[in-house]
Amino acid sequence: MSNLDPRPAPTRCGGExxxxxxxxxxxxxxxxxxxxTVVRRLLPNLGxxxxxxxxxxxxxxxxxxxGEPGMQVPPHPHMGLQTVSWLHEGEVLHRDSLGSLRTVRPRELGLMTSGRAISHSEESPREHARLLHGAQLWVALPDAHRHTDPAFEHHADLPAxxxxxxxxxxxLGTLDTATSPGTTHTPLVGADLTLTQxxxxxxxxxxxxxxxxLTMSGRTDVDGALLDPGSMLYLGTDRRELPLHARTGSSLLLLGGAPFEEHLVMWWNFIxxxxxxxLRxxxxxxxxxxxGTVHGYAGPRLxxxxxxxxxxxxxGRIR
Structure with missing residues (x-):
């Protein structure tokens, strides 16, 4: 996933x-x-x-x-991060400069580690499902791992x-007793929660x-706060459990991790x-x-x- 903003602002992160x-x-x-495709960008956020x-x-x-092209993100670079593709509906065709070619489908993990340098494209296949619904996420790599070799992983069967x-x-990471096979470089967790009404x-x-x-669909009380689809609630630290009550059938993304203490700059698709x-x-x-070069995408790179x-x-994060 690329940041297509033609005037991306620098993002100062970490350190709190x-x-x-x-x-x-x-x-x-x-x-x-x-x-x-129009996305709702929740991170980075002013707050x-x-x-x-x-x-x-x-x-x-x-x-x-x-009848629409769906997602069409031309070849673009990444450095110092991992990308996570996560779908509830539809498919995304991933190509990268390593030669990877993979269609990511709902509830499958597409995980790309840029390390020192990689480029990729993402697009809805020519023959695609009617609906497209999902999330694209980045994970910052710590200094000890940000110059690693680039890699792509696809995991169709994930623990529950x-x-x-x-x-x-x-x-990604571990929830309760289940651990994802996806590679991580800091203590973190990402989980897709499906709740019955x-x-x-x-x-x-x-x-x-x-x-x-993040609420993907439905309406859920998260620690007493009602979340509608597309809204994201930051919960802080020092919690041993999270109360959830589903007012309807719902899907949520739980994101967590040890506070990232390194100072960094995120600009465009680089960390x-x-x-x-x-600049380099x-x-x-x-x-x-x-x-590198992404082969097979029908169009110019970004x-x-x-x-x-x-x-x-x-x-750091402290403003």
Whole structure:
């Protein structure tokens, strides 16, 4: 997934300890993503830039794309992060500069680790389902792993946690006793929660993690706060359980992790630590083969936007 904003602002992230339990409703902004797709961007947000190492969250759909191109994101670069593709409806065809070609389907994990450099494209297949609904997420890589070799993983069978009224698919990390096969580099969790109408339960959490919940569909009381589809609630830290009550059949994404303590800069599709590092990456995308070539996409790759006039400065989360 690319940030298609032609004037992306620098995002200063990381560096803040736990906050204790809170309720902080994050307001999405509408961002066109190419083709007929418009996403609701929830992270980075003016009020909250990260949840653990999760640093970018787009929610889209459900969109009726019958007769439409659907998602069309041309080849673009990434550095210093992992991308997570997660679908509830539809399919996304992933191509990358490693030669990977994979169709990601609902409740399957498409996980790309950019490491030092990779490029990829994402598109709805030519013959696609009528509806498209999902989320695209990024995970920031810590300094010890951000120069690793790029890689792509596809996991069709993921572990689950079940309880009366609950089916939780573990996307990344560990929830309760279930651990995803997806590669992680910081302590974190991502889980897709499906609740039946009337379900009333308490989900076990790690008190050292900070958490947020994104409503994909339905209406659910999350720790007493009613969440409608497309809304995201930041919950802070120091929680051992999360009360959930489904007013309708509902689907939620639970995102959590140890607070990310490193200072970093996120600009366009790059995560780095200094202005010069980001400048080098932008120049390399425009002039060298560092990020490789995506073969098979029917169209040109994305050009890099212009950097802001003032130097990018790495800072922590505290404003």
């Amino acid at each position: 300890a736990g906050t204790g339990p809170v309720h902080e409703l994050l307001t999405a902004r509408q961002v066109p993503l190419g083709g007929s 909250r830039r990260m949840v653990g190492a999760w640093c970018f969250v787009d929610h889209y759909g459900p969109d009726d794309i019958a 946690v079940t309880a009366p009224g609950l089916h939780a698919t573990v996307i 009337g379900a009333d339960l308490r989900l076990p959490l790690e008190p050292g993690f900070e958490y947020a919940v 780095g630590r200094t202005h010069d590092e980001i 990456a932008r120049t390399d995308w425009e002039t060298t083969t560092r990020f 050009p890099a936007p212009q950097l802001p006039a003032t130097p990018l400065k790495p800072r």
